[in-house]
Amino acid sequence: MSDRSYIQVVTTSTTRGPLDLIAIERAVNDSRPEGMTMAELREAARILIAHGATVSGVAKRLRLSKDRIREWFPAELRPGGTRKGATQCGTPQGYRRHLAKGESCQACRTAATQATYARRRGHTLGTAA
Numbered sequence: 001m002s003d004r005s006y007i008q009v010v011t012t013s014t015t016r017g018p019l020d021l022i023a024i025e026r027a028v029n030d031s032r033p034e035g036m037t038m039a040e041l042r043e044a045a046r047i048l049i050a051h052g053a054t055v056s057g058v059a060k061r062l063r064l065s066k067d068r069i070r071e072w073f074p075a076e077l078r079p080g081g082t083r084k085g086a087t088q089c090g091t092p093q094g095y096r097r098h099l100a101k102g103e104s105c106q107a108c109r110t111a112a113t114q115a116t117y118a119r120r121r122g123h124t125l126g127t128a129a
């Protein structure tokens, strides 16, 4: 047995909606077949990340750029590399960092929106009492 366990993707059916699960299973375990759609590649990347793969590992396996992987899964990816001053995703601070770089990140946007609402609610309650 190899130390890397096989990831089973195909279960009862070989497709899910537009996704070819056989192609995805091959991509996550072996090498990316030709002709995979972006949706299939994205699903393969999601599965690999769920199994603890790194950004560079996923990018290499699926022959995609690391930026593409990060763009697809900003929230799921652990902040690797511990860059100095790196801000975590899913926080208002992260949102501001994205804004400064002109990036879009759903996790951070949600966090920032919630923080704004929480602040507004706080103010309203404070003045209405």
Ligand SMILES: [Zn+2]
Pocket (backbone or CB within 6 Å): 074, 088, 089, 090, 094, 095, 098, 105, 106, 107, 108, 109
């Ligand atoms: Zn983010």
